[in-house]
Amino acid sequence: xxxxxxxxxxxxxxxxxxxxxxxxxxxxxxxxxxxxxxxxxxxxxxxxxxxxxxxxxxxxxxxxxxxxxxxxxxxxxxxxxxxxxxxxxxxxxxxxxxxxxxxxxxxxxxxxxxxxxxxxxxxxxxxxxxxxxxxxxxxxxxxxxxxxxxxxxxxxxxxxxxxxxxxxxxxxxxxxxxxxxxxxxxxxxxxxxxxxxxxxxxxxxxxxxxxxxxxxxxxxxxxxxxxxxxxxxxxxxxxxxxxxxxxxxxxxxxxxxxxxxxxxxxxxxxxxxxxxxxxxxxxxxxxxxxxxxxxxxxxxxxxxxxxxxxxxxxxxxxxxxxxxxxxxxxxxxxxxxxxxxxxxxxxxxxxxxxxxxxxxxxxxxxxxxxxxxxxxxxxxxxxxxxxxxxxxxxxxxxxxxxxxxxxxxxxxxxxxxxxxxxxxxxxxxxxxxxx
Ligand code: SF4
Ligand code: ZN
Numbered sequence: 518x519x520x521x522x523x524x525x526x527x528x529x530x531x532x533x534x535x536x537x538x539x540x541x542x543x544x545x546x547x548x549x550x551x552x553x554x555x556x557x558x559x560x561x562x563x564x565x566x567x568x569x570x571x572x573x574x575x576x577x578x579x580x581x582x583x584x585x586x587x588x589x590x591x592x593x594x595x596x597x598x599x600x601x602x603x604x605x606x607x608x609x610x611x612x613x614x615x616x617x618x619x620x621x622x623x624x625x626x627x628x629x630x631x632x633x634x635x636x637x638x639x640x641x642x643x644x645x646x647x648x649x650x651x652x653x654x655x656x657x658x659x660x661x662x663x664x665x666x667x668x669x670x671x672x673x674x675x676x677x678x679x680x681x682x683x684x685x686x687x688x689x690x691x692x693x694x695x696x697x698x699x700x701x702x703x704x705x706x707x708x709x710x711x712x713x714x715x716x717x718x719x720x721x722x723x724x725x726x727x728x729x730x731x732x733x734x735x736x737x738x739x740x741x742x743x744x745x746x747x748x749x750x751x752x753x754x755x756x757x758x759x760x761x762x763x764x765x766x767x768x769x770x771x772x773x774x775x776x777x778x779x780x781x782x783x784x785x786x787x788x789x790x791x792x793x794x795x796x797x798x799x800x801x802x803x804x805x806x807x808x809x810x811x812x813x814x815x816x817x818x819x820x821x822x823x824x825x826x827x828x829x830x831x832x833x834x835x836x837x838x839x840x841x842x843x844x845x846x847x848x849x850x851x852x853x854x855x856x857x858x859x860x861x862x863x864x865x866x867x868x869x870x871x872x873x874x875x876x877x878x879x880x881x882x883x884x885x886x887x888x889x890x891x892x893x894x895x896x897x898x899x900x901x902x903x904x905x906x907x908x909x910x911x912x913x914x915x916x917x918x919x920x921x922x923x924x925x926x927x928x929x930x931x932x933x934x935x936x937x938x939x940x941x942x943x944x945x946x947x948x949x950x951x952x
Contacts, residue, residue: 549749560753567750568607571738578723580736586612588690590681593629593759595751596696598636602756605640616684618677619648621656622763624924629759636757647684655843658851661934663842669765672839679825679836685733697737700744703789704775706796715804722801729817729826764928851930852942855949858917871911875920884950897929905936915939919946
């Protein structure tokens with residue numbers, strides 16, 4: 518069983534029943550080990566432990582006190598899907614609203630939307646879909662044409678946060694529940710600690726009250742849930758989750774810290790909980806008393822472009838600053854149809870462009886577009902340094918790529934754009950090869 522998540526990480530799960538009974542109910546076959554508790558349990562007991570932990574976290578931090586409507590932004594990945602599923606199961610009386618943002622990421626976003634629709638239909642939760650390209654005329658992919666080309670995930674985060682606030686307000690949502698889990702929180706805390714971003718650490722608490730009137734409270738019901746448990750819960754309950762990764766997923770410092778934490782955890786099973794406890798019980802309360810921490814209401818202004826609240830001195834919020842870069846772009850294309858590609862090559866000298874085939878070599882040898890060069894499809898996984906070296910001879914040319922479906926060549930196109938190459942993907946490659 519394979520599962521994927523936002524950011525390009527892949528998990529693989531194999532389940533082999535243990536040759537003994539569940540250590541909790543002593544009746545059913547033991548199937549899963551809960552590493553944090555060191556016990557091997559059956560599916561029913563695993564679900565009970567998982568759901569009880571969720572219930573206790575919500576109760577302990579009073580997450581849904583006087584709540585009218587809880588919004589869950591469901592990306593298609595396992596964390597938000599498991600959150601929506603478990604909230605519906607554990608709190609059937611709660612007014613839940615699922616929201617999905619279609620980010621317009623080619624070869625990814627429409628598939629993610631399809632998965633979210635399936636989940637919401639199955640568990641009967643109302644879904645609101647906000648399609649960024651249709652509503653706002655740009656997609657996350659377009660940022661590869663801007664100075665943020667190497668920081669796509671951070672731009673994506675700014676835009677998502679802006680839309681979370683705006684949509685929650687429009688839909689009358691007073692609490693937004695997010696799928697951030699124990700591993701996310703602990704690795705981000707460490708990253709922020711090393712960066713000296715103490716204000717950021719304070720925001721990593723389980724409940725983030727509104728910073729100004731009208732904003733929804735943000736809560737993290739999986740605050741004490743390890744990522745591995747979410748992974749098991751999703752797989753064992755057959756919760757629909759996306760099976761393809763976002764082409765922008767990169768290894769970030771926070772993900773590197775996650776790996777370091779996993780190593781420490783091998784020595785001490787309680788490591789993540791101990792680290793969280795030091796941050797939550799000692800560091801965050803201490804930081805909250807610091808005079809620099811509190812923002813006064815006079816520091817909040819309305820963005821002159823979109824009207825949302827901002828603390829920027831020029832009164833233009835981070836989202837509007839980024840989106841205006843797209844509005845000023847003359848050319849947003851990253852992909853050409855075979856017909857557009859042919860029109861391009863008819864109007865440009867042969868030496869100005871190169872076309873590359875990313876299919877298996879034997880298929881390339883059987884049928885390839887005239888004058889095409891073959892590149893091993895595995896190159897898509899190569900580091901930026903290696904890609905830069907490999908394509909150096911073509912630095913001043915326009916590069917075109919095609920593969921079987923368009924997905925792989927699109928990922929390579931994005932990577933080369935991030936390196937400053939003028940690269941295009943060719944969509945519908947079958948039309949290119951037939952003619
Ligand atoms: Fe996630 Fe980055 Fe893709 Fe946005 S661009 S969906 S943050 S991997
Ligand atoms: Zn704005």
